Amino acid sequence: MLRYATIALAVLTACSPAFAATGRVTTSFDAGWRFLKADAKGAEQPGFKDASWRALSVPHDWSIEGPYDQANPTGRGGGYLPAGVGWYRKQFTLPQDEAGRRVRVEFDGVMANSEVWVNGHLLGKRPYGYASFTYDLTPYLKFGKGQLNVIAVRADNSVQPASRYYTGAGIYRHVRLVSTAPVHFGEEGVYVTTPQAGAANASVRIAADIRNDSRAAGDYSVVTTVYDPEGKAVSTIESQQHVEPGKSATATQTGDVASPARWSIDQPKLYKAVTVIRNGDTVLDEQVNNFGIREAKFEADTGFWLNGVNLKIKGACIHHDAGALGAAVPLAIWEYRFQRLKEAGVNALRTSHNPVAPEVLDLADRMGFLVMDETFDTWTAAKQHGEQGYNRFWSDWWATDTRSMVIRDRNHPSIILYSVGNEIHDDLDSPEGFKKYKQQQDLIHQLDPGRPVTMALFRPANSKVYLNGFADMMDIVGQNYREDELVAAHKAHPQWKVIGTENAHLLPAWLAMRDNPFMAGQFIWIGFDYLGEADWPAISFDKGLFDRIGNWHPRGMQRQSWWSEKPMVHVLRHADNGGAGALVADWTPNDIDGYDDARLEVYSNADEVELFLNGQSLGTKAKPADDSPRQWKTTFARGVLRAVARNHGQVVATEELRTAGAPAKIELSSTKPALAPTFDDAAYVTARVVDADGVTVPQAITPITFTVGGKGVLAAVDNGSFTSHEPYLTNRCVAANGLCAAVVKAAAAGGKITIQASGTGLAAGSLTLDTIAK
DSSP states (O other): OOOOHHHHTOOOSOBOOOOOSSSOEEEEOOSSEEEESSOOTTTTSTTOOOTTSEEEOSSOOSGGGOOOOTTSTTTTTTTTOOOOEEEEEEEEOOOGGGTTSEEEEEESOOBSSEEEEETTEEEEEEOOTTOOEEEEOGGGOOOSTTOOEEEEEEEEOOSSOOOSSOOOOBSOSOEEEEEEOSEEEEEEEEEEEEEEEOSSEEEEEEEEEEEEOSSSOEEEEEEEEEEOTTSOEEEEEEEEEEEOTTOEEEEEEEEEEESOOOOOSSSOOOEEEEEEEEETTEEEEEEEEEEOOOOEEEETTTEEEETTEEOOEEEEEEOSOOGGGTTOOOHHHHHHHHHHHHHTTOOEEEETTSOOOHHHHHHHHHHTOEEEEEOOSOSSSOOTTOTTSGGGTHHHHHHHHHHHHHHHHTTOTTEEEEEEEESOOSOSSSHHHHHHHHHHHHHHHHHOTTSOEEEEESOHHHHTTTTSSHHHHOSSEEEESOHHHHHHHHHHOTTOOEEEEEEOSSHHHHHHHHTOTTEEEEEESOSBOEESSOOTTOOEEOOSSBOTTSOBOHHHHHHHHHHOSSOOEEEEEESSGGGOSOEESOSOOTTTTTOOEEEEEEEEOSSEEEEEETTEEEEEEEOOTTOOOEEEEEEOOSSEEEEEEEETTEEEEEEEEEOOOSOOEEEEEESOSEEOSSTTOOEEEEEEEEOTTSOBOTTOOOEEEEEEEETEEEEEEEOOOTTOOOOSSSSEEEOBTTEEEEEEEESOSSSEEEEEEEOTTSBOEEEEEEEOOO
């Protein structure tokens, strides 16, 4: 029987978190929710009857369930997927010994305009769907056996169009329940910085926000132990802090680390700071924070430096959806995507145009990506196709949402730069425009003094920001596109530090960075295709380095030839006879009998490339000085087209394209060999339609049916096509360019996951994955 992850992983009974009398206890609050895709009067009340509602676990994005419809009010921006109101309810119990402690709920993101109640009491509202937020439940909770508590969440994105790109809908990120003693770490948590990060010695500074919610003043011991990347304690710092009742105080500590293992993109070494509040021998609260010791800076004349090394920021913008999974994305999918970006030579990410899930930044830390952390796509001025978006709330909420992001994110070593806006349409040639930017920059400097601030400027020549003093306020001058304009601006203002915040795939854009030492880097639009920002019948933006399921676009192959340090070569041909048509990476023309004039492009970072057709050399070409592609013309012949790349006469990379025959069978491959039964683990299982010799048949548009058994569940299917309107939560997918993919998850450990893919007239493909413990 076909099972889907949203159902198979649901917990239907009341949640009973395990707590302790002392210290901090964090419990996942993802399981055991009831959901209704409609508005429901009175659903915030504890006695409301929700037995008929759907049982599921979060993270959950209900909009991705579809269907696609040109009439949906999300329109072009939201990819023509549904909008509306969704309700979530969950019952839970708390033991009697939790009475007197502080209990709060933490949401990593609810899309959008969320309202949260516990036991009928409204805790608050949060318009910005990308914001992480927390509520104190303590005053309204019931404790003891049989005492049910009910939390209710209403998410409303019915006012549309609310975004220029797909947002998702519902509780689409993780939720936690946190219990602490009355004396605990406050809103600002533990802030870890490394004011000195030299190769011989580093200093570590801890600023711990301590909140006293008890009825008496107290003197508390604050102890921080720093562990190196191998888990060895290398520094212990202890201080005393007095805190009045109902007040907060900051405990500041400093320590040293000799010969630190510094964080870098090649060696992303992470330290751990464990900070504990004690009252005598009693542990009141504890926070564990990973951090990196590194020195990052921007220079006006030489760009970006990391640990004394001058390097180019080779960035890609990312959106928060993952195609068929919508906005509720398992971390393993992000890991796969980041691995692909690494292959392309990308070393930096821009969180366009909003805060991402916190675990995505954890992953960037571990994998060695630099990050530009961005707050908003709009201020007060609306944007086309998103007229009913955050611009309605910015004036009242920008400070709260900026504060939430910076406090949450500031311990991440991957973050080197904050951005407070993307192509903002507010008038920046006015005192009010100056004020809006300066307020945001000042707030970030207050919360995280060690990092610079920028914004992605939109048509600076039109807005006059290069002439009116606006750009002079910016720590780093960031501009979208028009690379020559930014180069000219720096030459006119050599004291400016500059970066391309959003850039095209074209060769001149790359050369503007390559040939100008002062250009710190650029962020390509975009790393992966994403949902929305598309004109019907298209439903997704298709200008990524990779498509939605991780397959190369030709532009990604070209970018790899410019950015990757690993030798590589890719061969592409123009799809139509004589050089017209899009570039494709196959040797199987649609009109194979009428195709004779093949125009080829080869992307490679090697010194020279030699091309062979059926063993006969078509010549050798050296790498052009301007990094343009190497081009060949030849008469098409069925068989094997082979590229051989050489450095100093030695073969360093090869690639073959083979002419495909008739479709014969399906072959399966997986991005992971084993899966754990958690939301955050998942694999793409790709089905390829191949001929008898295993060559992919690019013209195959065969419907493929997936069957997942054993300990597995099928979460979604996707073919990466930007015009496909097929549903994702099904077991059938029409192949595009000869392939499609299933997202597979584990329902339980202790067994195998079996996957089979079948299609009419094709030998079925099968694959087995292992399951592992959480």
